[in-house]
Amino acid sequence: MTGYRPLVFAHRGGADALPEHTLGAYLRALDEGVDGLECDVRLTRDGHLVCFHDRRLSRTSNGKGLVSRRTLAELDELNYGSWHPAYPGDEELPDLSRLLTLERLLEAVRDCGRPVRLLIETKHPSVYGAEVERRLVMMLRRFGLAEPKPDDPVHVTVMSFAALALRRIRAQAPGVPTAYLMELLPPLAGKGKLPFGSRIAGPGIDLVRNRHALLPAIRAAGHRTYVWTVNEPDDLELVLRHQVDGVITDRPKFVLDRLEQL
Ligand code: G3P
Ligand code: CA
Numbered sequence: 001m002t003g004y005r006p007l008v009f010a011h012r013g014g015a016d017a018l019p020e021h022t023l024g025a026y027l028r029a030l031d032e033g034v035d036g037l038e039c040d041v042r043l044t045r046d047g048h049l050v051c052f053h054d055r056r057l058s059r060t061s062n063g064k065g066l067v068s069r070r071t072l073a074e075l076d077e078l079n080y081g082s083w084h085p086a087y088p089g090d091e092e093l094p095d096l097s098r099l100l101t102l103e104r105l106l107e108a109v110r111d112c113g114r115p116v117r118l119l120i121e122t123k124h125p126s127v128y129g130a131e132v133e134r135r136l137v138m139m140l141r142r143f144g145l146a147e148p149k150p151d152d153p154v155h156v157t158v159m160s161f162a163a164l165a166l167r168r169i170r171a172q173a174p175g176v177p178t179a180y181l182m183e184l185l186p187p188l189a190g191k192g193k194l195p196f197g198s199r200i201a202g203p204g205i206d207l208v209r210n211r212h213a214l215l216p217a218i219r220a221a222g223h224r225t226y227v228w229t230v231n232e233p234d235d236l237e238l239v240l241r242h243q244v245d246g247v248i249t250d251r252p253k254f255v256l257d258r259l260e261q262l
Pocket of ligand 1: 011121202248
């Protein structure tokens with residue numbers, strides 16, 4: 001495997017060690033040396049994009065109910081770190097307890113002083129209509145990220161399980177690369193093309209384990225592969241054997257340490 005090294009992405013900031021989607025988790029992953037970060041984005045009731053995975057607040061905050069029903073100000077009152085075993089008691093740790101907006105994450109990535117690849121996954125386009133992608137493209141424009149150039153320090157790829165979301169991104173920001181996420185779907189139906197000009201396939205590790213022909217077929221079709229969520233040693237060895245282009249993991253330090261041995 002000489003010369004081969006996949007990109008390493010901290011899934012939700014590296015959700016194993018620290019509360020997911022917090023600024024503290026993302027900054028730590030950058031310190032550890034990841035190539036990039038993965039985040040999910042949702043809309044608040046008043047139209048702000050926030051980094052949050054679930055529809056509901058209860059798993060990763062001390063709140064209840066739907067994220068989409070609350071304003072940013074209301075969401076800001078909750079704690080997003082205290083649910084996690086690594087959260088240190090009563091200490092006031094804003095980077096590990098505050099809701100992270102996409103805007104704040106983009107500022108942090110812009111200001112961190114080194115190249116970063118950011119994978120932004122839009123959640124549930126059917127619920128929000130086209131609004132998530134519309135607001136996302138507006139935000140990328142504000143940060144000068146909607147028309148990427150090769151030497152830009154920050155590179156954004158938009159990911160989705162929904163082809164519709166990829167179509168919206170392509171229509172509004174055709175230069176922004178997209179990744180088509182796959183969980184259960186059979187790969188590369190038809191002529192092996194991904195939807196709407198997407199050049200990156202993002203299969204889940206279960207799919208990779210169960211469909212041995214998947215990764216070779218993706219490569220044969222000329223696409224790159226970013227596999228999620230690779231947390232276990234056997235899974236990491238599997239994707240390294242396949243020489244995937246990107247490893248999305250909750251345990252970036254574990255993956256980076258293994259790559260040192262390549
Ligand atoms: O990186 C893709 C992966 O994050 C998709 O699954 O549920 O963790 O958003 P999920
Ligand atoms: Ca995700």
